[in-house]
Amino acid sequence: METHLSSKTKQIIISPDHPFVIIGERINPTRRKALMESLARGDFSIALDDARKQVATGAHVLDVNAGVPGADEPKLLEGLARALTQEVDAPLCFDSANPAALEAALAAYEGKALINSTTGEEKMMNTVLPLTAKYHAAVIGVVTDDSGVPATPEARLAVARKIVQRAADYGMSPEDVVIDCLALTVSADSLAGRVTLDSLQLIRQELGVNLSLGASNVSFGLPDRVAINAAYLALGIARGMTAAITDPTIPELATTIRACDLLMGRDEYAMRWIKAYRAARKAKA
C-alpha cells in the first residue's frame, strides 16, 4: 500500500517497498524556547534553518507545529507553511489540534499534505477526517479513542480499523490513513515498547496500512535516550513501520534508519549507505 504525499515540486511515497520515510520533528515550539519566541514575533528564521538542516540530514517530510500560546495559530501555521514551501521542497505535515489552523494551512498548501493527527475519538474524527477528505490530504490516525489508550495489540487494531473505516465514510482510501501505534514510555511501563511493536505487526498484517510512530517518547526519563530511540526505530522497522516522526539531525538516528533500509533490501548496491558515509566523512574533514 502506498501513501502519496507531495509538495508543489516533489512527491514522497510511504510504503514498505520504498526507503523509510523520515518526518522531521524539529519545527515544533513545545520545549524549544528560542523557536517559540521567534515564531511569536513572526520570525521564521529558526524554523527555516531547522527545515534546511532536517532536509539535508535526510528528512523526507517536515512536521510543522505552530502552537505558540497567545498567537493566532491559523495565521501563523499558514504563514509558516508558505515560508517553508519557498525554502525546501519536502512535503509538509501539519501538526495542530486546532481545526481552523489545519484548514488555513491546507487551503493555502499547493500539494498533498499529511495531517498530524486524528485519534479514534468521535469528536476528533468528526472534525479532522472531513478536513482531510476536503483537501485531499492524508492523515495520521493515532490508536487511542474515547476509552483511552488500549492496553493490547488487539484493542489497538480495533481502533485503527475504526479510523480507517470512518475515513472511508468520508471517501478516503486506506492509503491515506497512516496509523500511529502510540509509543508510550518504557520507564513508566516495562511492557509499553513491546505492546507497540506487537501492535505494528498485527495492524500491518490485518489492515495493510502504512505505520508511523512518534519514536522519541519511548525513552522519556531514561539516560542515553538516543541509543534507545535508535534501537526502537530498528525494532519498529522490522515490524512493519514505514515512517517515523523523528529528528534526522541526530546522526545516530539517521544512520540507523539508513542501515535498516540497507538491511531490509531497500538500498540497491548499498549506494545510499556509501554516499551518506562519504558525505559524513567529508563534513568531518
Next chain:
Amino acid sequence: METHLSSKTKQIIISPDHPFVIIGERINPTRRKALMESLARGDFSIALDDARKQVATGAHVLDVNAGVPGADEPKLLEGLARALTQEVDAPLCFDSANPAALEAALAAYEGKALINSTTGEEKMMNTVLPLTAKYHAAVIGVVTDDSGVPATPEARLAVARKIVQRAADYGMSPEDVVIDCLALTVSADSLAGRVTLDSLQLIRQELGVNLSLGASNVSFGLPDRVAINAAYLALGIARGMTAAITDPTIPELATTIRACDLLMGRDEYAMRWIKAYRAARKAKA
C-alpha cells in the same frame, strides 16, 4: 521454548522471555594474528583476557575456536576449554569443524555446552548430532545443506525442519537446536539481509525454536560496519532472534542489545539499562 546451557557454576537460558543471549565471538584465531600465535605456542593469556573482557561487557556464553593451522586441535580446544572454565563462569560454545576436537572438549567439559555448528548437510548431521546427543549438549543448526544456501525463507525453513527432525532421531529435543538463519553480506546481494530477517520470523513461527545469527558478516565490504551490525541485531531481535554470536566489547553492539531488551519488555524498571549506563559513565570518569 527454552534452551538451557551451563558451566559448572552458571546456567544460561536462551528464550524470548529472557534477556537476549550474547555469545562472545572473540576467541577465534581466524584473522587475529596475535591470538593465533599465542595459541600456537600453548599460551592462553590473550584468550583468557578476551574471555574476561567479553564477560565484563555482557557476554553470556563464549564461543571458543582453536583452529590454529598445524596445531593439535583436539588437545588445544580441550586445554583452552579447561583454562577458560577456571577463568570465567560463562558456559562455552565449542566452535570447530573437527569432530575429534569437539569430542575432546565435550568429554572434558563439566556443564552443558553449545556446539557451533552443524548444517543440514548429511555428513555434518551424521557426525555432529550424535556427538551433541552423546554429551547432552545443544547445537547450532545452520540453514544450509547439500544443495547449498537456500534462496528463500521457505527453503531455509525446510532445512531448519530437517535439522530439528534429525536431532530428534538422536533423541534430542527441539530446545537443544538453535537455528542460525545465515546472514550473508548485503554488499554482495541487496536482498540478503531481508531474506534472513524473513527466515527468522518464519522459522520462529513454524518451529518455535530459538534463533541465533553470526551477525557480523552482513556488513562485510561496507564502511561503518558497526552501525550496520547494530541495526541488524535490532532488526533480528524484532523478528524473533534470541541469541547472536557477536562482539560485546564493541560498545555500540552491547548497548543496542540492552536497548532492545528494554524495548522488548525484558528489563523491568529499566534496571539493567540504568546500571550499564552508570557503569559506562564511571569507567569513562
